[in-house]
Amino acid sequence: MAFGNKSYTCASIHNTLRVQEKIIEGLLWLSAAITILITVSIIWVLLSESVKFFGEVSILRFLTEKEWTPLFADKKFGILPLVAGTFLTTAIAIAVALPIGLTIAIYLNEYAHARFKTFVKPLLEVLATIPTVVYGFFALTVVTPFLQSFIPGLAGFNALSAGIVMGIMIIPMISSLSEDAISAVPRSLREAAYGMGSTRLQTAFGVMVPAASSGILVSVILAISRAVGETMIVAIAAGQQPRLTLNPLVPIETITTYIVQVSLGDVPHGSLEYRTIFAAGMTLFLFTFLLNNLSFWIKKKYQEKYD
Amino acid sequence: MTKKHSKLEAINLDAYYGDFHALKGINIAMEEKAVTAFIGPSGCGKSTFLRTLNRMNDYIDGFRIEGQVLLDGRDIYAADVRVDELRKEVGMVFQKPNPFPKSIFENVVYGLKIQGIKDKNVLQEACEKSLQHAALWNEVKDKLDKSALALSGGQQQRLCIARALAIQPSVILMDEPASALDPISTAKIEDLIHELKKDYTIVIVTHNMQQAGRVSDHTAFFYMGELVEYSKTKTMFTSPKDTRTQNYITGRFG
Numbered sequence: 200m201a202f203g204n205k206s207y208t209c210a211s212i213h214n215t216l217r218v219q220e221k222i223i224e225g226l227l228w229l230s231a232a233i234t235i236l237i238t239v240s241i242i243w244v245l246l247s248e249s250v251k252f253f254g255e256v257s258i259l260r261f262l263t264e265k266e267w268t269p270l271f272a273d274k275k276f277g278i279l280p281l282v283a284g285t286f287l288t289t290a291i292a293i294a295v296a297l298p299i300g301l302t303i304a305i306y307l308n309e310y311a312h313a314r315f316k317t318f319v320k321p322l323l324e325v326l327a328t329i330p331t332v333v334y335g336f337f338a339l340t341v342v343t344p345f346l347q348s349f350i351p352g353l354a355g356f357n358a359l360s361a362g363i364v365m366g367i368m369i370i371p372m373i374s375s376l377s378e379d380a381i382s383a384v385p386r387s388l389r390e391a392a393y394g395m396g397s398t399r400l401q402t403a404f405g406v407m408v409p410a411a412s413s414g415i416l417v418s419v420i421l422a423i424s425r426a427v428g429e430t431m432i433v434a435i436a437a438g439q440q441p442r443l444t445l446n447p448l449v450p451i452e453t454i455t456t457y458i459v460q461v462s463l464g465d466v467p468h469g470s471l472e473y474r475t476i477f478a479a480g481m482t483l484f485l486f487t488f489l490l491n492n493l494s495f496w497i498k499k500k501y502q503e504k505y506d
Numbered sequence: 507m508t509k510k511h512s513k514l515e516a517i518n519l520d521a522y523y524g525d526f527h528a529l530k531g532i533n534i535a536m537e538e539k540a541v542t543a544f545i546g547p548s549g550c551g552k553s554t555f556l557r558t559l560n561r562m563n564d565y566i567d568g569f570r571i572e573g574q575v576l577l578d579g580r581d582i583y584a585a586d587v588r589v590d591e592l593r594k595e596v597g598m599v600f601q602k603p604n605p606f607p608k609s610i611f612e613n614v615v616y617g618l619k620i621q622g623i624k625d626k627n628v629l630q631e632a633c634e635k636s637l638q639h640a641a642l643w644n645e646v647k648d649k650l651d652k653s654a655l656a657l658s659g660g661q662q663q664r665l666c667i668a669r670a671l672a673i674q675p676s677v678i679l680m681d682e683p684a685s686a687l688d689p690i691s692t693a694k695i696e697d698l699i700h701e702l703k704k705d706y707t708i709v710i711v712t713h714n715m716q717q718a719g720r721v722s723d724h725t726a727f728f729y730m731g732e733l734v735e736y737s738k739t740k741t742m743f744t745s746p747k748d749t750r751t752q753n754y755i756t757g758r759f760g
Binding site for chain 2: 312313385387388390391392393394395396397398401405406409410
C-alpha cells in the first residue's frame with residue numbers, strides 16, 4: 200500500500216513538472232514566433248505598398264531616372280540620387296572607420312597589455328552607445344565649421360562631415376569585431392611568425408591580419424550595413440537635397456533621410472507620394488539584407504579554416 | 507680531436523612567471539652540431555628553458571629572468587640584442603605543426619621575404635634547398651602553390667622545419683616536435699634530426715624517453731625547475747647518478 204502511495208505522489212509531481220515544461224516551451228515558441236511574424240509583416244507591408252507604387256511608376260523609371268522629385272509638381276522618380284547619397288556617406292564613413300578601427304584592433308591585440316585591453320575595449324564601445332542625434336549635431340555644429348575653415352567650398356549641409364562622424368560612430372564596430380577575429384587566430388601562428396624572426400609589425404600585417412581577413416571583412420560589411428541604414432546623422436548634417444553626385448562638399452539626401460522627410464511631412468496616406476517611402480524603404484531593405492547575408496555567408500564559408 | 511665548441515650556454519639562469527619560480531639556477535653548455543635533449547615530467551621547466559633560448563617568453567606578462575644565456579659567447583638578453591635578429595639565428599619548431607594559411611612555397615620563403623628578399627630565383631632556390639633538406643621536396647615539388655594546410659600532420663611538421671631552415675639559423679629549437687604525430691611521421695622526423703645535426707646545433711624537448719635515447723647526444727633531466735642531471739645520453743640512460751633521474755627514466759613517476 201505504501202508503495203502505491205509513493206508512486207502516486209511521484210506521478211503527480213511528475214505531471215506538474217511536465218505541465219510547467221510545456222508552458223515554458225510554449226512561451227519560448229511564442230516569442231520566437233512573434234519575432235518572425237513581425238519580420239514577415241514588415242516585409243509584407245513593404246512589399247504590398249511597393250507593388251502599388253510600381254503599379255503607377257515603372258521599375259525602369261525608378262531605376263534609370265536621374266532625379267528624385269516626388270514632392271514637386273514635376274514629379275521624377277529616379278532612386279539613383281538617393282542611392283548615390285547613401286553610397287557617398289557610407290563610403291566616407293568606411294574610409295574613416297576602417298583604417299582607424301583596424302589600427303586599434305591591431306594595437307589592442309599585438310601591442311597592448313592584457314589589462315589595458317580589458318579596460319579600453321569597453322570604453323571604445325561607449326562610442327557606439329552615444330545617441331545618433333548627438334552625433335548629428337556634433338557633425339553640424341562642430342565638424343562642419345571646422346572643415347569649413349580650410350575647405351572653402353564646403354556647404355553648411357554636406358556629405359563629408361556627416362560621413363566622417365558616421366565613421367567615428369562605427370569605429371568600435373570595426374575595431375571590436377576585428378579584434379575578436381584577430382584574437383581567434385591560433386596563438387601558434389603568432390609564435391610561428393615570431394619564431395621566424397618577424398617583428399611585431401610584420402607579425403600583425405603579414406600573418407595575423409591575413410589569417411583573420413574573413414572576420415575583418417565581416418566586420419566591415421556589418422559596418423557598411425549599419426552606415427547604409429543610419430538616419431539621424433545624415434538627416435541633421437547632410438542636408439535634404441536629392442542630388443546625383445559624388446561631390447562630398449554639397450548637400451545630398453540619403454534613402455533614410457528621404458523616408459524621415461516624408462514621414463514628418465503632411466503627405467496624405469495612400470497617395471503616390473506616400474508610397475514612395477515604401478519603394479525607398481524596399482531598396483534600403485534589399486541593400487542591408489544582401490549585406491548581412493553576404494557577411495553570414497563569408498563567416499560560414501571561412502569559419503573552419505583552422506581546427 | 508679538440509673538444510667541440512659550446513654553442514649555447516646558460517649561466518646561473520633563474521626564470522619567473524610572476525611569483526612562480528620556474529627555473530632555478532640553471533647552468534648548462536650545449537655542444538655545437540650535436541643534439542641535446544631536455545627530458546622531465548610536465549611542468550618541470552624544460553619548455554620554459556627552451557623558450558628562453560630564443561626569447562620566446564618575452565611577450566608573456568610577468569615573465570622575467572636573472573642570469574645569462576650565451577649564444578657563441580654573447581649574452582642574448584643584453585640590451586643591444588634585437589629579438590628578431592636573434593630568432594633568425596635560433597630557429598624554432600613547435601609542438602603542433604603551425605604552417606601559415608598560405609601556399610607551401612609562401613610558407614618556406616616567409617622568413618626570407620620578411621628580410622626583404624624579393625628575387626624570385628633566390629626564393630625558388632632557397633625553397634627547393636630547404637624542402638630537400640627537410641626531406642619533403644619529393645612529396646610536394648609538384649604542388650608548391652597548394653595550401654600548406656592540405657598537407658598531412660607529418661608533412662606539415664617537416665614543412666615547418668623547412669621553413670625554419672630557409673632562414674639559415676645555426677641553432678634549431680624543437681619543442682616536442684613529434685608528439686602530435688603518428689609513429690611513421692615520428693620516425694621520419696627523427697631521421698631528419700640525425701641528418702640535420704651535421705650542420706645545425708639542435709636542442710629538443712621531448713616527453714618520450716626512447717626518443718631522447720634515439721636522437722640525442724646529450725640529455726638534460728629537469729625536475730621542479732632544476733637541472734638535476736646533464737650528461738652523455740648513453741651515460742644518462744645506463745648509469746644515472748641522481749636517484750630522481752633514475753626514478754624518472756625507469757618510469758617510477760612522470
